[in-house]
Amino acid sequence: xxxxxxxxxxxxxxxxxxxxxxxxxxxxxxxxxxxxxxxxxxxxxxxxxxxxxxxxxxxxxxxxxxxxxxxxxxxxxxxxxxxxxxxxxxxxxxxxxxxxxxxxxxxxxxxxxxxxxxxxxxxxxxxxxxxxxxxxxxxxxxxxxxxxxxxxxxxxxxxxxxxxxxxxxxxxxxxxxxxxxxxxxxxxxxxxxxxxxxxxxxxxxxxxxxxxxxxxxxxxxxxxxxxxxxxxxxxxxxxxxxxxxxxxxxxxxxxxxxx
Numbered sequence: 001x002x003x004x005x006x007x008x009x010x011x012x013x014x015x016x017x018x019x020x021x022x023x024x025x026x027x028x029x030x031x032x033x034x035x036x037x038x039x040x041x042x043x044x045x046x047x048x049x050x051x052x053x054x055x056x057x058x059x060x061x062x063x064x065x066x067x068x069x070x071x072x073x074x075x076x077x078x079x080x081x082x083x084x085x086x087x088x089x090x091x092x093x094x095x096x097x098x099x100x101x102x103x104x105x106x107x108x109x110x111x112x113x114x115x116x117x118x119x120x121x122x123x124x125x126x127x128x129x130x131x132x133x134x135x136x137x138x139x140x141x142x143x144x145x146x147x148x149x150x151x152x153x154x155x156x157x158x159x160x161x162x163x164x165x166x167x168x169x170x171x172x173x174x175x176x177x178x179x180x181x182x183x184x185x186x187x188x189x190x191x192x193x194x195x196x197x198x199x200x201x202x203x204x205x206x207x208x209x210x211x212x213x214x215x216x217x218x219x220x221x222x223x224x225x226x227x228x229x230x231x232x233x234x235x236x237x238x239x240x241x242x243x244x245x246x247x248x249x250x251x252x253x254x255x256x257x258x259x
Contacts, residue, residue, distance in 0.1 A: 001056060001064045002028040003072030005237075006096075006174055007167030009035030009157040012069070014140040014150060015243035020250060024259065027059050033166025035157040043169050045078070045177040052079050056086040063088035063193075065253050067246075069239055071096045071174055073197075077219065078181065081188035089194040089257040090223075091250050094236050096174070097215040098181040130155065139240055194256035195223035196249050203235040225256070 002013045010028035020026045030037040032051060040047075052075060056064050065088050068076035073095025080087045133154035137147040157163070197220040199213045213230060220228035231238050231245055239246040 001052070001059060001066045002026065003052065003066060003068040003076055004028070004031075004034075005070035005072055006171050007034065009154075009163075011035065011136070011150075011153055011157050012237070013239065014136070015240050016246050016250070019243065019247045023251060024254060025060055027055065027064075029055060030157070031170070033169065034163060039162050039166065043166070043173045045173065045180060048075055048173075049078050049082055052076075053083045053086060056083070062259075065089040065091065065250065065257055065259060067091040067093070067250055068095060069093040070236065071170075074098070074181065077190065078184065080190055080193075081184055084191035084193075087191060087193060088259050089253040090190070090196070091246075091253050092195070092197045092216070092219065093239055093246060094200045094212075095197065095216055095219065097212070097219070098178045098185065100212050100215055136240075190219075190223040190226070192224040194253045195220060195226040196253050197226065197228045198238070198245070198249060199228070199230045200234050200236050200238055201230050201232055 002010065002016075004010055004012050010030050013028045017026055017028065031048065032038070032040040032043060052066075056066070056079065063086050066076040066079065068074070068090070070093070073092035074097065076087075076090055076092060077095070080090060130151070133151040134147075136154050137150035140150055141147050197216050199216045201209070203209070204212075217228045220226035231242060234242055234245075
């Protein structure tokens, strides 16, 4: 089960979908209000956890390995605390942390809000979205026919007014939930399943990067079967730039979990 970063559609997983699907069943989904999912009036921490738990309970025969990026990595932990029987293993890619997320979330929320304002004021709903879709498709496929399909999918799944509003709302919800997530972490523990935490090494000032990496390392150390490593020369979205590293990490956890 692939869980994307805050405010982003499941298409961000496109670079790793094909290599993983050759070896196992893979599910990627759009959270409420994002991508192709229905709009929602209000998001909450509980609804996000319940939605993921419901998907895991119906995804296949037995517990799943959950792969989460950024906020998706924190959401994966929340589900593992609440419903450990649904989780066979965790792969957390530069996962968000409640002690760091509020700052990061405010930046993301501001970016989404400015994006929505710019699109509304300048009517930038066509050309800029198409350039973004072309960029993302080029990272994923060499076949022109597949690229065209990916461009169409990106245009449908991101950048619309409702989708941007939902992204802003999700980031705001995450920021407001930091204290509750802190409480749940203190009262819970990760199950005794394989856990791999991968940290980026670039993309922000050194002091901030060190702080975030230390928090991510602490997540791995809190797991009975946790492992942590830093991906060299990799920014936050390294499942796009280094899909080989992510694919291997997922396959390793699947093997350790006997899935």
